[in-house]
Amino acid sequence: ARKTAPCILFIDEVDAVGTRRADSPSGGDREHAQTLNALLACIDGFTNDPQAPPVVLIAATNRPEMLDDAFVRPGRFDRQVSVGLPGPEARREMLAVHTKAVVLFPNLDLGHIAELASGMSGAQIANVVNEAARAATRRKAAAIEELDFREAFDVIQIGGKMTDRIPSPGERHRTAVHESGHAILAWVGNIPVRRVTILPRGRALGANILGGQDTPPCMADEVRARVAMLLAGYAAEELVLGKPSLGAAQDLVEADRLLTALISSGFSETYPLVAMRESETRAWNALMVERSKTLDAILVHAKSILTSNRPLLDELTETLLRKETILRDELDRLLSSVRRETPSV
Structure with missing residues (x-):
């Protein structure tokens, strides 16, 4: 990052290295503490020299409560942003983006599909569109209809149709x-x-x-x-x-x-x-x-x-x-x- 500055450095799943250190480290805990200390020193190097080209550090985690207090203090991470699940309008906009590359049945109500997708993340919504496209392909249909989206939700939430046996x-x-x-x-x-x-x-x-x-x-x-x-x-x-x-x-x-x-x-x-x-x-x-x-x-x-x-x-x-x-x-x-x-x- 220093060599390519100015730049943005993004660390995904940062809890893999930024988890809270043990009070009495031993074995693997000591190695983790050393790794975290080295990372903290690198982060401080980005912020301590006002003359150096800036490096903007962004990190993401699904377990913020696990992070070490020294890792998330101001000066290293000045702002914490909670990104929750998308609301109805955000889901509709995500569906509009992900369906640009596929053919939809005329007048298909994406707002209704967005309601069906409540509680889903952006990645899951993208997966719904992909599964709906597969469902339409299996039907040999020229366009994706609501029934294809319903099939997609079932596949993701419950699983594919059981074909190996018929219930008695x-x-x-x-x-x-x-x-x-x-x-x-x-x-x-x-x-x-x-x-x-x-x-x-x-x-x-x-x-x-x-x-x-x-x-x-x-x-x-x-x-x-x-x-x-x-x-x-x-x-x-x-x-x-x-x-x-x-x-x-x-x-x-x-x-x-x-x-x-x-x-x-x-x-x-x-x-x-x-x-x-x-x-x-x-x-x-x-x-x-x-x-x-x-x-x-x-x-x-x-x-x-x-x-x-x-x-x-x-x-x-x-x-x-x-x-x-x-x-x-x-x-x-x-x-x-x-x-x-x-x-x-």
């Missing part, structure tokens, strides 16, 4: 029960669902395709509603079929992760307003006991709602078996009789 009638029925349970608790918890399907993709025999959200759940009750939705597939299988299957395993893992994050962030009854990290302390063990009890209580709550709405659960199951996919408008109509829960403030 029993598997299809269990999957329909499972996904119907998710859909009902999603409705109760005000979690938007774009469609429900039992068409197998990737490793999943079915899925609830959620409506993207530009912001994650910000209230404790919203997190609990998401946990209830995740546990509802397990609860529906237990209610209708007598016992759940291993197909609910990933739902349980995600429910456990969400609830653990909530309780350890100060939203526990055992230690309210106290944030903790995983450890072997008695306090942490008490939190994990509370987590297990809360998971059990939410599962009972989900099963109670499904029991109260058993005719609807059966109707959704039969509709899925017949149509394989239920879109949002029809889903909302079917679920309109179910009372929704309003999160408390």
Whole structure:
């Protein structure tokens, strides 16, 4: 950089060398500390000589909390900019840029596609366009249509169509029960669902395709509603079929992760307003006991709602078996009789 100055030096994934140094370094920690010290000396060399041609240093990381305090202090990095996920207008503009090289069906609404892409990064949006182009090519179509974008979202979010085996009638029925349970608790918890399907993709025999959200759940009750939705597939299988299957395993893992994050962030009854990290302390063990009890209580709550709405659960199951996919408008109509829960403030 000194030889080519004036210039801009960009370091991507800077946490690989800029992570916080250990208090008692040993072995590899010492080598890391030496590397970081050498990098800090080079950075200081860029800024200490006002007569030298300027070198503008820019670095990027997805883990800023891991960086060493000396590395990010003013004088080395004077400004920190948080780059979040793009909003609706930014996504539409990204789609406009990435679709310049492809042929779109006339009057295709990129604004609607941008809504479907909520929660995606710029790289993921570019990948959506590429996948949509592949989908159109497989159809031997001259232009990309909305159905190609929907296929692209499915490929990215769930996986490609399962071609190595066909689910048995029993598997299809269990999957329909499972996904119907998710859909009902999603409705109760005000979690938007774009469609429900039992068409197998990737490793999943079915899925609830959620409506993207530009912001994650910000209230404790919203997190609990998401946990209830995740546990509802397990609860529906237990209610209708007598016992759940291993197909609910990933739902349980995600429910456990969400609830653990909530309780350890100060939203526990055992230690309210106290944030903790995983450890072997008695306090942490008490939190994990509370987590297990809360998971059990939410599962009972989900099963109670499904029991109260058993005719609807059966109707959704039969509709899925017949149509394989239920879109949002029809889903909302079917679920309109179910009372929704309003999160408390």
